[in-house]
Amino acid sequence: MKVMDKKEVQEKIIPQEIESKVTEEEFSALLKLIAPGTNIRTALDGTLKAHKGALIVIENEAVPSLLDGGFKLNTKFTPQKLIELTKMDGAIVLSKDMKKINYANVLLTPDSKISTQETGTRHKAGERTAKQANTLVIAISERRHEIHLFYKNKKYPLIGTDELLRKANEHIQLLEKQRELFDKNIEKLNILELRNYPSLNQAIQVIQKGYLIQKIAENLKRYTIELGKEGTLLKIRLKELVKEVNEETDLIIKDYTILNFKRSKILFEDLAYDEILDDNHMLEILGYNKSVSHNTIIKGWRILSKTSLHESEIAQVINEAGSLGKSLHSNTDFYKKIIGEEKAYLLKEELNRIKLNNFAG
Numbered sequence: 001m002k003v004m005d006k007k008e009v010q011e012k013i014i015p016q017e018i019e020s021k022v023t024e025e026e027f028s029a030l031l032k033l034i035a036p037g038t039n040i041r042t043a044l045d046g047t048l049k050a051h052k053g054a055l056i057v058i059e060n061e062a063v064p065s066l067l068d069g070g071f072k073l074n075t076k077f078t079p080q081k082l083i084e085l086t087k088m089d090g091a092i093v094l095s096k097d098m099k100k101i102n103y104a105n106v107l108l109t110p111d112s113k114i115s116t117q118e119t120g121t122r123h124k125a126g127e128r129t130a131k132q133a134n135t136l137v138i139a140i141s142e143r144r145h146e147i148h149l150f151y152k153n154k155k156y157p158l159i160g161t162d163e164l165l166r167k168a169n170e171h172i173q174l175l176e177k178q179r180e181l182f183d184k185n186i187e188k189l190n191i192l193e194l195r196n197y198p199s200l201n202q203a204i205q206v207i208q209k210g211y212l213i214q215k216i217a218e219n220l221k222r223y224t225i226e227l228g229k230e231g232t233l234l235k236i237r238l239k240e241l242v243k244e245v246n247e248e249t250d251l252i253i254k255d256y257t258i259l260n261f262k263r264s265k266i267l268f269e270d271l272a273y274d275e276i277l278d279d280n281h282m283l284e285i286l287g288y289n290k291s292v293s294h295n296t297i298i299k300g301w302r303i304l305s306k307t308s309l310h311e312s313e314i315a316q317v318i319n320e321a322g323s324l325g326k327s328l329h330s331n332t333d334f335y336k337k338i339i340g341e342e343k344a345y346l347l348k349e350e351l352n353r354i355k356l357n358n359f360a361g
Contacts, residue, residue, distance in 0.1 A: 022154045028225050030136065030151060033098065035228025036161045040098050043079035044140065044147055044158070047086050053142035055091040055122050056082070059102055062133035063093065070106030077101050086140070091125070126150045161230060168223040168234050175216050175241045182209040182245060189252070190358045193298055196325035200296050203256045204282045210249030211268060211276050217242045251302035255324075258287035258296070300324035307350040313339050328355075 034040050047054050057063060070090050075081065077099050085092050090105035110128035118124045126137040130150035137150040138158075147158040159167070185206045192199035220238055224231035250265065257264040267285045275281050283289075288296075304314045304327060316338050321327040326334075328351055335344035 022152050027151065027154065027156070028222070030149075031222075031225045032228065034138075034149075034158070035226055035230075036164075037229045039077065039079055040094075041228075043082040044138065045160075046079055046083045047140050048145060048147065050083055050086070051142055051145075052083070052086040052140070053122065054082075054086040054138070054140040055108065055126050056138040056140075057091055057093045057108070057126075057129060057133075058098065058136040059093050059095055060133060060135050063129075063135060066109050066129055066133060067091075067093065067103060068107040068109050070103050073101045073104055075101050123148065127155065159226065161227065164223055164227050165230065168220060168227065168231065171216055171220040171223065172234065172237055172241075175213060175220065175238070178209055178213050178216060179241050179245070182206065182213060185209055186248065187358070190303075193303055193324055194328065194355055194358055196298070196323070196328070198296075199298065200256060200283075200286075200288070201279075203252050204279060204286075206252055207249055207268070207282060208276055210245055210252070211271065212273070213242060213245050214249075215273065215276075248302065251305055253286070254301045255299045256286055256296065259285075297322070298324035300327040303328065303354065306354055307347055309339070309343070309347060313343070 034044070077094060081101060082092060085101070085104045088105040091103075091108050092101060093103035093106060094100065095102055108125040108129050110125060110132045112128070114128040114131050116124050116127045118127050120141070123139050123141070126139040126148075127150045129135070130137040131153055134152050139148045139150065140146075141148070149156045149158055185202065189199055189202045189206055192202055217238060220234070224235045224238065227234070253264050253268065254261045264285055264287070271281075299318050300321070300323070301314060301318065303324060304317060309317070317327050317335070320334075320338050321330065332344050332348050335347050338344075339347065
């Protein structure tokens with residue numbers, strides 16, 4: 001096995017430690033490979049139940065130079081074989097596709113200059129190896145009864161299936177409640193907007209619920225990925241609960257922001273939970289001064305998007321009307337000048353139907 005000299009380590013390893021950040025898509029794909037139901041996950045859970053510790057490395061072209069001692073196996077991977085090999089102290093090296101056990105009882109020799117926050121010898125070696133080789137290392141602690149993933153510059157605790165299901169179900173319940181509140185606030189906003197009443201405060205209520213739903217859904221999505229096949233029903237329910245929330249929230253921002261829409265959207269996406277619930281902060285992101293009156297003109301993107309008009313046609317109506325009130329309550333002749341006679345009559349029918357549906361209850 002080739003061993004890098006000091007110069008090679010300094011030239012290659014230190015830049016990698018800075019550049020090898022993990023994308024959300026990349027890590028999600030990785031979690032699917034070790035989800036409950038896979039052979040590797042069966043082996044990991046079995047090792048925990050056997051009260052054994054382990055350090056498991058997924059091989060790539062950079063890994064061989066970090067191995068010392070041990071013995072080569074090159075045997076087909078099975079959960080039982082891996083569990084048996086954890087009785088030895090050294091690391092276990094699996095092939096890139098996790099279908100073979102290539103080495104066992106090896107000593108990992110990553111560069112000691114690579115930063116690590118770990119205290120135990122096994123976890124230090126695991127984190128440094130992951131950073132140096134840009135690969136996945138799985139550390140199982142027999143004392144703490146925990147599994148941690150080290151992948152490139154990321155550390156992630158692997159939660160047990162039962163605990164994952166409990167957390168996922170808690171998130172589903174929370175999501176259901178927030179979706180119920182979102183829908184109720186949308187109904188109130190519809191009525192205010194259709195009557196052309198001041199509705200900025202109500203719009204903020206909906207935006208807040210929309211972003212709370214998005215944040216909860218992001219966490220839940222991670223749990224469903226970790227659960228693999230066990231999370232199939234949760235995925236279906238998650239899809240139902242977030243349906244049209246993002247689109248509706250974006251259109252409200254587009255209607256009420258007095259800044260650039262994309263700019264406001266970016267600012268909203270970066271908010272923490274407590275910032276989302278801060279009404280004044282929400283006003284500032286939309287471009288309003290909290291010390292002045294907030295009776296703003298509603299543009300009308302959201303209501304008009306419920307009609308058959310294309311985006312360019314909605315923009316034309318909004319530009320000509322100047323407000324939602326005029327967009328909704330003008331006569332057919334006004335629309336004819338903008339979108340033509342045929343579409344004008346259709347739009348008028350659709351707007352009347354929207355009004356009737358919202359005021360019928």
